[in-house]
Amino acid sequence: MAELIYRRMEKHDIPATLEVRLSTIENAITLEEMKRDYGVTPAGIATAMEGDLAGWLCEEKGVVLGFAMGDRTSGEVLFVAVRPHAEQRGIGSAVLRRVTEWLFDLGHERIWLLSNPDPTVRAHGFYRQLGWQPTGERRGLDEVLELMRDVG
Numbered sequence: 772m773a774e775l776i777y778r779r780m781e782k783h784d785i786p787a788t789l790e791v792r793l794s795t796i797e798n799a800i801t802l803e804e805m806k807r808d809y810g811v812t813p814a815g816i817a818t819a820m821e822g823d824l825a826g827w828l829c830e831e832k833g834v835v836l837g838f839a840m841g842d843r844t845s846g847e848v849l850f851v852a853v854r855p856h857a858e859q860r861g862i863g864s865a866v867l868r869r870v871t872e873w874l875f876d877l878g879h880e881r882i883w884l885l886s887n888p889d890p891t892v893r894a895h896g897f898y899r900q901l902g903w904q905p906t907g908e909r910r911g912l913d914e915v916l917e918l919m920r921d922v923g
Contacts, residue, residue: 773832777865780826780838782817787835788828789813792852797892816840826850827869829862837862841870846879851894864901871918880920885913 780788793802805811816824819842826840837853848870853863874882884903886894898916908915 775836775860775862776830777827777869778830780820780828780840782820784826784828784835784838785813785816785820788826788838788840788850788852789816791835791838791854792850794854795852796855798887798894824849825870825873827866827873829857829866831857836860837866839863839866839870841874841882843874843877846874846877846882848874848882848884851884863897867901875920881917883915883917885910886916887912888914 789802792805793800800808820826823842823844824840825843826838828838829836835854836857837851839851840849841847842849848867851863851867851870871882883906884898886898886903888905888909889895901918903916903918906915906917
C-alpha cells in the first residue's frame with residue numbers, strides 16, 4: 772500500500788473532492804441535488820475557499836481518497852467523505868480531525884455539523900464515536916451534532 776498524504780485542499784482539488792463526495796454509497800447525492808438542496812456548486816466552493824471555507828484531503832498516488840471541509844465563520848463542518856474502497860483506513864477521522872483542530876484554533880468553543888439521524892447509517896456511529904453529541908435540533912431531515920473544545 773502506498774503512503775497516505777494529508778494536505779490542505781486547494782481550488783484545483785475541487786473536482787476530485789466532489790468526485791469523492793458523489794462516490795459515497797450512504798447518503799448518496801448527485802451534483803444536481805447538491806445544487807438544488809444545498810446551493811453547493813463547484814464555483815461556489817471555489818469562491819468560498821477565497822474566504823471562509825477550508826478543507827483537508829488525503830491522497831494516495833495522486834488520487835484523492837477522502838476530504839473534509841469547514842466554515843471558519845460558523846464553525847460548521849460541511850463535508851466529510853471517503854471513497855467507498857478506501858473506507859476503514861482511518862481517513863475520515865484523520866481529515867475530520869484536521870478540520871476540527873483548525874476550527875478550534877480559530878477560537879470556536881463549539882463546532883457543529885449536520886448528519887443523518889438514522890442509527891443504521893454508519894455516519895451516525897462514526898461521529899458519536901469521535902465525541903460528537905446530538906443537540907436535539909433538526910435542520911430538514913438532518914440532526915445537528917456538536918463538538919465542544921476540549922479544555923482538559
